[in-house]
């Protein structure tokens with residue numbers, strides 16, 4: 722109840738929502754603990770009850786964002802070093818560039834995975850705020866949720 726009151730009093734600005742998303746917090750209320758492990762995000766915010774996946778395929782944007790980051794890192798850490806190394810010395814070892822490629826293509830997407838999801842939730846919430854046309858189970862602020870996803874309880 723206290724969190725709900727705080728949410729109403731301080732409606733998050735787009736910048737605040739994006740900052741919260743960038744640090745793996747709920748963009749709507751700023752709560753932590755959205756992940757049960759590095760790769761498993763809760764369906765709903767444990768504090769404000771906002772349902773993160775607003776529609777089927779919602780997180781495609783997060784995957785695309787993660788892919789773009791990975792490709793950018795591969796360019797910076799593998800492709801550019803390869804060009805520079807081979808331009809300076811045709812017999813240069815490419816091990817540093819290969820390590821850079823491994824970091825950019827494998828480790829970085831694993832690291833950014835949860836951040837990309839919360840950041841995508843924030844981007845979506847910024848560009849497309851929840852309104853009355855949204856299915857009722859998406860809207861935040863139902864801390865006493867019942868088993869029925871469509872049930873909405875009035876706030877006491």
Ligand SMILES: [Zn+2]
Nearest residue numbers: 747750766769
């Ligand atoms: Zn929340």
